[in-house]
Structures are given as C-alpha cells and as structure tokens.
Amino acid sequence: MQTELSKQLGVEHALFGFTPFPAVAAAISRAGGFGVLGAVRYTDPDDLKRDLDWIEAHAEGRPYGLDVVMPAKKVEGVTEADVEAMIPEGHRRFVEDTLAKYGVPELAEGEASGWRITGWMEQVARTQLDVAFDYPIRLLANALGSPPADVIRRAHDRGVLVAALAGSARHARKHKDAGIDIVVAQGYEAGGHTGEIASMVLTPEVVEAVDPLPVLAAGGIGSGQQVAAALALGAQGVWTGSIWLTTTEADLHSPALTRKLLAAGSGDTVRSRALTGKPARQLRTEWTDAWDDPAGPGTLPMPLQGLLVAEAVSRIQKYEVEPLLGTPVGQIVGRMTSESSVQAVFDDLTRGFERAVDRINRIAGRSGPS
Numbered sequence: 001m002q003t004e005l006s007k008q009l010g011v012e013h014a015l016f017g018f019t020p021f022p023a024v025a026a027a028i029s030r031a032g033g034f035g036v037l038g039a040v041r042y043t044d045p046d047d048l049k050r051d052l053d054w055i056e057a058h059a060e061g062r063p064y065g066l067d068v069v070m071p072a073k074k075v076e077g078v079t080e081a082d083v084e085a086m087i088p089e090g091h092r093r094f095v096e097d098t099l100a101k102y103g104v105p106e107l108a109e110g111e112a113s114g115w116r117i118t119g120w121m122e123q124v125a126r127t128q129l130d131v132a133f134d135y136p137i138r139l140l141a142n143a144l145g146s147p148p149a150d151v152i153r154r155a156h157d158r159g160v161l162v163a164a165l166a167g168s169a170r171h172a173r174k175h176k177d178a179g180i181d182i183v184v185a186q187g188y189e190a191g192g193h194t195g196e197i198a199s200m201v202l203t204p205e206v207v208e209a210v211d212p213l214p215v216l217a218a219g220g221i222g223s224g225q226q227v228a229a230a231l232a233l234g235a236q237g238v239w240t241g242s243i244w245l246t247t248t249e250a251d252l253h254s255p256a257l258t259r260k261l262l263a264a265g266s267g268d269t270v271r272s273r274a275l276t277g278k279p280a281r282q283l284r285t286e287w288t289d290a291w292d293d294p295a296g297p298g299t300l301p302m303p304l305q306g307l308l309v310a311e312a313v314s315r316i317q318k319y320e321v322e323p324l325l326g327t328p329v330g331q332i333v334g335r336m337t338s339e340s341s342v343q344a345v346f347d348d349l350t351r352g353f354e355r356a357v358d359r360i361n362r363i364a365g366r367s368g369p370s
C-alpha cells in the first residue's frame, strides 16, 4: 500500500497509528506502518526520554513520529495554579458529589494524579519537543491547530515533516498557509477531539482544499475496506487511533476498561466536553451523562475542565469504578471485539485492503492481482 507519502517516509504501508503507548508505536512501525507516539501525558521530560529510548531500541530502525498538543491560542505566563483559581466552587462540589455517589475512593496521601492537563500547555509541549528533536523522529504532529512558526522551522531544519489535525476544510487551509506538510483530516467518528463533519464528506473536501499537500484520512478506520475507501477519497494514507487501544501491547492499566471497550458497540460513544472542555469522542458512561445532563452545572472551557476533572478521572481509573470508567475512543470501537497483537490488527488491515481492491477491480471489469 504505497503512496507518494509512504515512499517519502520510507514505510511499506501508508498506515499511520497514533497511540499513547511506546510499545504500540514501535510495533506499528515494525509491522511496516508508521507509529506515532502521543506525548501529551509526558509532563516530565525524563519520562519521554525513557520511552523514546525504548522505541529506538525496539523499532528496528523503522521510522516513527511524535504527536504533541499545542493549542492554537497561546496563553502567555499562565501557570496551572492560575488556571486552578478560575474554577468555580460549585463545579468542584459537583465533582466531589458525583464521586461520593459512586463511592469512588480517594487517591493515597501524596499520590499524584496520573492524568494531567499540563501537557496541553505550550511551555510543556516545548519541553517535549526539546527532548524529541534529539531523536531521529521523522514526523511531528499537532492536535489543536498548526504548531507555531518557529516549531515548524525547527522541524524542517531537522528534516522532520509536520502534520496537523483538521476537522474542516477551513481549518485545513489554515494549516497549509502556516506551512505544514501533511493534513490529517479527522472526521466526526474519531476518538478524541473531533469536529462535526463525517469522514466521508470531510476527506475529499480537505484533499481539494489543500491540494497538492498530502492528506491522511482519520476517523472510523478499523478495516482494510475502510482504508481502501479513504484512499479512494483522495487520501495518501490513513491515520488510526482507536483500534490500537485493545491490542495486547497497549497498556491501559485496567482490565475493566479493556472489557468495556471490547463489549461496546458503535453507538456507545459520545462527543462530550466532559474530559477536556472541548468536544472529544469517548465511551459514553454515567460520568459523561452527569456532565451532559442539563440539570448539572455543565462543563467549563478548556483548560479549566481538564484541570477540574484530572484527579477524579485518575481515581475512577485507579479503582476501576465501572459505571464511570471511560476513555477517548471512536465509533470504530464496535469493531474492536477481541484483544489481539498489533501485528494481527495490521495484517487484518492490509489483507482487507487487498480484498477491497480486488473487489473494486472486479466491479470495474479489471482482472489480475491488485
């Protein structure tokens, strides 16, 4: 599955996989795709160093990339404490009351919340970049807007391609004007922060809007048929996220959460502001229902909401409080019905792609191997 972009990056298949887990990123790259490590959770540069060392040792020299979350709007000189001070008391009470209703235990004395928002602050993303540019990353992706001009320059000086996620053609055009190299057109079905346009409509719109820049289609891709559809829509590859969450290499730290993901159908997600303050697709739970209930206080804007719920989310995850337990995941969760290795998921995608191409060739009256 070769496109101009996969050739440029030196990968066998134009299959990109976003993942928060180094073992998954390395396995995707080893399988012949392009693994991208999500860096947002690394607030300590030494942790990121350790995990990039691990990828270096396990990717067998295959290319990989890094994804950071640099918000488009820059907030100068604001610390986490300043943001904390802006959270209304009523919202804090709502969090505590909801946790109490489900009997969610406290974290141990001095135990840090494992889920933090500071990775979304530009200062923190910059420390992640300082680390990452010492490694031979081939791609830098940004989730919330185009990266700042100096970051794009720094990446280009090192021969690193820059990608940015877009949920609309307008958004994609802005990325092109900012000088990025690849647009990830991410549809409504996707896990994580998403816009309101479904991939079937979004991908060709973005392809047209940013031509000749390469576009990767994201959102709802979990089979080779869907990969073929994305390429038919003009994408130069696909960018996947959710399907790797239930691989054996993923380290969710929660058997209960894995069970919930495997049991969920494609209608069991919701696009909710509960986690970060911006609409993000995730498993629908009694926690997201509480935040989306008009009788509640409603969510706060980013980054306040993330800071408000960070400890609560850690407590829910640590104690695996099932009715509240969730994660960002897309509608493709309905296809994730058994745990399997990254290699097995990858093989399923590439074989399904070949079958889809054969089928289309037959329909088009062409025979022979695809």
Ligand SMILES: Cc1cc2nc3c(=O)[nH]c(=O)nc-3n(C[C@H](O)[C@H](O)[C@H](O)COP(=O)(O)O)c2cc1C
Residues within 6 Å of the ligand: 018, 038, 039, 040, 067, 068, 069, 141, 142, 143, 144, 165, 186, 189, 190, 191, 192, 193, 218, 219, 220, 221, 239, 240, 241, 242, 243, 327, 328, 329, 330, 331, 332
């Ligand atoms: C658990 C999870 C966390 C995510 N976190 C990020 C992130 O930190 N940065 C980012 O650019 N995209 C993030 N995304 C979105 C992915 O990059 C990707 O666009 C999306 O998963 C594609 O849609 P799919 O989930 O249907 O495959 C996340 C997705 C998931 C499932």
